[in-house]
Each structure stands twice: as C-alpha cells, then as structure tokens.
Amino acid sequence: xxxxxxxxxxxxxxxxxxxxxxxxxxxxxxxxxxxxxxxxxxxxxxxxxxxxxxxxxxxxxxxxxxxxxxxxxxxxxxxxxxxxxxxxxxxxxxxxxxxxxxxxxxxxxxxxxxxxxxxxxxxxxxxxxxxxxxxxxxxxxxxxxxxxxxxxxxxxxxxxxxxxxxxxxxxxxxxxxxxxxxxxxxxxxxxxxxxxxxxxxxxxxxxxxxxxxxxxxxxxxxxxxxxxxxxxxxxxxxxxxxxxxxxxxxxxxxxxxxxxxxxxxxxxxxxxxxxxxxxxxxxxxxxxxxxxxxxxxxxxxxxxxxxxxxxxxxxxxxxxxxxxxxxxxxxxxxxxxxxxxxxxxxxxxxxxxxxxxxxxxxxxxxxxxxxxxxxxxxxxxxxxxxxxxxxxxxxxxxxxxxxxxxxxxxxxxxxx
Numbered sequence: 001x002x003x004x005x006x007x008x009x010x011x012x013x014x015x016x017x018x019x020x021x022x023x024x025x026x027x028x029x030x031x032x033x034x035x036x037x038x039x040x041x042x043x044x045x046x047x048x049x050x051x052x053x054x055x056x057x058x059x060x061x062x063x064x065x066x067x068x069x070x071x072x073x074x075x076x077x078x079x080x081x082x083x084x085x086x087x088x089x090x091x092x093x094x095x096x097x098x099x100x101x102x103x104x105x106x107x108x109x110x111x112x113x114x115x116x117x118x119x120x121x122x123x124x125x126x127x128x129x130x131x132x133x134x135x136x137x138x139x140x141x142x143x144x145x146x147x148x149x150x151x152x153x154x155x156x157x158x159x160x161x162x163x164x165x166x167x168x169x170x171x172x173x174x175x176x177x178x179x180x181x182x183x184x185x186x187x188x189x190x191x192x193x194x195x196x197x198x199x200x201x202x203x204x205x206x207x208x209x210x211x212x213x214x215x216x217x218x219x220x221x222x223x224x225x226x227x228x229x230x231x232x233x234x235x236x237x238x239x240x241x242x243x244x245x246x247x248x249x250x251x252x253x254x255x256x257x258x259x260x261x262x263x264x265x266x267x268x269x270x271x272x273x274x275x276x277x278x279x280x281x282x283x284x285x286x287x288x289x290x291x292x293x294x295x296x297x298x299x300x301x302x303x304x305x306x307x308x309x310x311x312x313x314x315x316x317x318x319x320x321x322x323x324x325x326x327x328x329x330x331x332x333x334x335x336x337x338x339x340x341x342x343x344x345x346x347x348x349x350x351x352x353x354x355x356x357x358x359x360x361x362x363x364x365x366x367x368x369x370x371x372x373x374x375x376x377x378x379x380x381x382x383x384x385x386x387x388x389x390x391x392x393x394x395x396x397x398x399x400x401x402x403x404x405x406x407x408x409x410x411x412x413x414x415x416x
Contacts, residue, residue: 027141030134031149034163037089037127038152041096043120046113048097049104055097061090064128071132074245076179078171082135085166089131092152092159099154139168176248176379184226188217189233189247189375193303193327196351196406197253197372200232200328207232212402213251213374219398220249223389235327236305239263242377249386250375253345255307260375265383267374268390270399271347274366275311278349279341280334281360287341288362294318301339303327308344311368331356343367351406 048055065086072082104110114120146164147157173179180186190209192200197213209230221228231247238254241247242264256266279287287293293300298319302312303326312321322339324330331352333339346366353359374390376382393399 027138027145030131030138030141030167031146033127033131033134034089035149035151037124037131038092038096038150038155040120040124040127041093042100042153043114044093044116045097045100046110047116047120049101049110050113055094055101065090068128068132071129072135073179073183075132075136076172076176076245077132077135078173079183081166081169081171082132085135085163085170088159088163088166092155092163095156095159096152096154135167135170136172139170141167175381176377177381177385180224180226180248180382185229186217186221186224186226186249187229187231187247188221189231189238189241189250190214190217190252191234191238191327192232192252193234194253194348196347198251212406213253215402216393216399217249217251219393220251220386220389224385234305235303238305238375242375245377248376248382253348253372254375255345255370256373257307257310265376265378265380267376267383267386269371269373270390270394271372271403273346273370273372275308275343275368275370276346276349276366277341277343277362278331278334278352278359279362280337280358283340284360284362290315290367293341293343293362296320299338299340301330301333301342303330307370308342311343315367331359334359345370345372 045055047053065083068086068089069079069083072086073079141164143161143164146167147160150160150163173182190198190213192198192209194211196211198209198211201208201210214230217230218228231241233241233247233250233252238250239260242250254260256269260266277287277293287298292298294316296318299322300312300316300319301322301324302309304323309323322333324333324339330342334342335356335358341362346361349361353361374386376386
C-alpha cells in the first residue's frame with residue numbers, strides 16, 4: 001500500500017512538472033517572439049522616416065491581418081479570438097513606430113536603415129509564424145509575468161495589458177471536424193499533378209483542379225454543408241503541410257503507408273492497386289521484369305517525395321535514376337526518349353497509356369501492393385465522419401462510377 005501511494009505521489013509530481021515545463025516554454029517562447037517582433041519596429045520606423053513613408057498603411061495591415069488569422073487557423077485557433085490579438089499586435093507596432101518618429105523629430109534622426117521589403121519584412125514573417133505556434137495555451141500566462149517581461153522601448157503599459165487580455169481570449173477548437181463545421185470551410189490538400197486523381201489547370205490566370213479525388217472532395221464538403229477550398233501541396237511537402245495544419249484532409253491519390261500513418265490518420269481505402277512499369281510500347285520486351293529494369297543501361301525516371309521514389313530507392317540498385325520534379329510532364333520524357341521507364345501506380349499507367357498511345361504497361365502483374373486513401377491530421381471525429389461518408393459513397397456506387405468514367409473516357413480532358 002505504501003509503495004502504491006508513493007508511486008501515485010511520484011506520478012502526480014511528474015505530471016505537474018511536465019505541465020509546468022510546457023507552460024514555461026510557451027511563456028518564454030511567446031514573450032521572446034513578441035519582444036523580437038516589436039523590437040524590429042525601430043528599423044521599420046527608420047526605413048519609413050528616411051523614405052518619407054507614412055506609418056499607417058491600412059491596405060497592408062488588412063493583408064497582414066488576414067494572413068495571420070489564416071495561419072492561426074492552421075493551429076486550430078478560433079478566427080474571432082486570434083483576429084483581436086493580431087489587431088492589437090498591429091496597433092502596438094504602430095505605437096512603437098510613432099514613438100521613434102517623435103524621438104527623431106527632437107534629435108538624432110537615422111541616416112541609414114535596412115531595406116523594408118528585402119530585409120526587415122522576411123524577418124517579420126518568420127517571427128509572425130513563430131508567434132502563432134505559441135498561441136495555443138497562451139491564455140494561462142499571468143498578467144504580471146507577461147507585462148513584466150515585455151521589454152520594447154516605446155510600448156505603453158496599457159498596450160501590454162491589452163495584448164495580455166487578448167491572449168486570455170484565445171480559443172481553440174476541440175477537434176478539426178468542429179473547426180470545419182464552425183468556419184464553413186473544408187481545406188483540401190491536393191498535388192494537382194496526378195491524373196486521374198488530381199490535375200491542376202490554369203484558366204485565365206485562375207488555378208483550378210479536376211479529377212476523381214477533386215470530385216470526391218466536393219462531395220465530402222457538400223455532405224458537411226461547407227465550402228471546399230483546394231490547397232496546393234506537393235509530394236515532398238505533403239506530410240510537413242499536414243503537420244503545419246495547412247489542410248484538413250489530403251485527397252490526391254495518396255498511398256497508405258506506415259510512415260505516413262505514424263504522423264497522421266488515413267481513411268479507409270477506396271482503391272487497391274500496385275506499382276508497375278510504364279515504357280515506350282516498342283520497349284516492352286526489354287523491361288518486362290524488375291531484373292531487366294535494374295540494369296546499368298536503363299534510364300529510370302521518378303518523381304521525388306512520394307511512394308514512387310521510396311519504391312525505387314528500395315528496389316533499384318544498378319539502373320541510372322533520373323529525378324524529375326514535374327510530375328505533369330514526366331511521361332513526355334519517356335516519349336521523347338529522355339528516359340526509358342517509370343515505375344508508378346497501375347491506375348496511372350493505364351491512364352497515361354490511354355492518353356499516350358506511345359506508352360504501354362511493361363508488365364501484366366504488379367511489383368507491389370498498395371491502397372489509396374485520404375490523409376488527415378490525427379483527429380478522430382474527422383476520421384470517423386470521413387470513414388462513414390466513404391462507406392456510404394462506396395455502397396452507393398459513386399466511387400466505381402467515377403473510376404469507370406475515367407477508364408472509358410481517358411482523354412486529354414480530365415473529369416471536371
């Protein structure tokens with residue numbers, strides 16, 4: 001009994017220490033970042049003084065405010081609460097700049113200043129992004145700790161108190177699903193370079209997307225009663241963008257993998273497939289096995305950052321590997337004899353061979369097994385909803401309908 005009580009006491013002390021440590025890190029990080037950001041206002045003021053620029057720029061302030069609120073949303077922060085905090089940050093910045101203008105009107109005006117666009121503003125953007133990461137949980141900071149440690153010349157005591165009060169009002173959503181429903185927006189990450197799942201278009205300078213997963217994303221948003229907003233991501237940045245909260249769900253023909261699952265949640269699978277090679281049709285006999293492909297004379301092309309590259313890195317040891325960034329043009333490299341073979345998902349091989357009669361699948365079988373699914377943050381309410389929606393759409397035949405449409409009408413015009 002004594003041992004059990006002692007363990008309980010030790011566990012309680014450990015949890016208390018961890019909570020105190022995390023709180024201290026948030027407090028120190030937040031205060032340091034605010035001090036650094038507002039400390040740069042002297043340089044901003046000097047640039048404006050020398051170049052006869054006004055301190056207040058309402059158009060620029062509106063852009064900065066919207067960007068800050070959107071960035072805060074990536075961390076699940078309620079837009080209403082973050083907007084007030086960032087408004088006060090802007091007011092504080094102008095207060096510090098006005099202070100320095102008043103000082104220089106009396107004596108010792110600056111003769112030189114760093115460039116606002118190329119030097120100061122990039123620093124402000126980095127610090128702004130850093131500031132947002134400290135906002136969740138910042139409402140627990142005591143006023144005496146905050147006010148006593150904000151050390152920026154020209155910033156009034158009242159401004160410090162107002163900023164602290166705004167921090168106490170910071171609110172975060174309990175889940176990503178709650179955030180989606182509250183904001184009325186479902187942010188869908190997609191690469192735009194992987195037909196028939198996702199393809200990016202530019203129409204009169206406006207970026208749009210089409211494909212099977214784009215259609216499914218619109219349907220998912222409609223089922224939630226929200227607007228679908230498509231967010232550009234890429235295969236190399238897919239997981240980083242997920243962890244930074246840049247999207248709520250990624251829909252782009254994504255293959256399930258344990259490494260991805262460890263950092264996010266996958267929906268149930270909606271397609272099973274595998275890796276297989278695609279080549280010029282006349283070269284099919286030369287590359288109809290992995291052993292023939294893995295030859296020093298073979299030029300194997302691969303797009304970076306995804307499961308294609310991981311497969312090549314694991315299975316190919318002798319062939320020349322060409323890493324090609326633009327997945328939208330990669331198959332033209334084979335057609336134009338700049339590469340010999342690419343190993344990718346069978347569905348993409350079938351799609352590209354239908355688009356380009358010069359290209360053929362080199363093998364009837366697959367070199368691996370994979371499943372396509374939708375990628376989400378580790379948010380159980382959102383995953384449960386998506387899985388239920390997906391079960392219904394599969395049972396209703398929507399998934400098969402979209403894939404059959406792609407298979408029977410593969411052409412340069414993608415599914416809209």
